[in-house]
Amino acid sequence: xxxxxxxxxKSLTKQAIELxxxxxxxxxxxxxxxxxxxxxxxxxxxxxxxxxPSQKSIHPESNETFTQRFIELMIWIQQHDHxxxxxxxxxxxxxxERSISQVKTKKALHQYTNLI
Numbered sequence: 001x002x003x004x005x006x007x008x009x010k011s012l013t014k015q016a017i018e019l020x021x022x023x024x025x026x027x028x029x030x031x032x033x034x035x036x037x038x039x040x041x042x043x044x045x046x047x048x049x050x051x052x053p054s055q056k057s058i059h060p061e062s063n064e065t066f067t068q069r070f071i072e073l074m075i076w077i078q079q080h081d082h083x084x085x086x087x088x089x090x091x092x093x094x095x096x097e098r099s100i101s102q103v104k105t106k107k108a109l110h111q112y113t114n115l116i
Contacts, residue, residue: 002066005042006073009035013077017084023091042070 012035019028046066 002042005038006069009038009073013080017080020084020087
């Protein structure tokens with residue numbers, strides 16, 4: 001059960017990165033919300049199985065094994081998210097610069113038309 005959640009979380013991370021590269025930030029946001037939901041679901045399921053001994057047969061991983069795999073997953077996500085975050089920040093800066101340039105051009109055109 002945990003393995004499937006780990007796999008889905010990694011898949012969503014890859015999808016989010018691809019969407020960022022394709023400038024589809026809106027869809028990326030939806031994917032990141034899904035990923036966050038799965039991470040929270042993973043945490044809840046693990047807490048429930050650790051508290052309830054009858055769940056051990058369904059989720060046989062020990063707390064130590066799960067914790068190690070979860071840490072590895074978080075490191076993997078961080079490593080894959082970092083370049084995407086830098087990419088988004090660069091695009092944000094470019095958009096800001098274009099917007100400033102557009103405002104300056106608009107002001108110049110407005111002043112020019114007022115002179116005529």
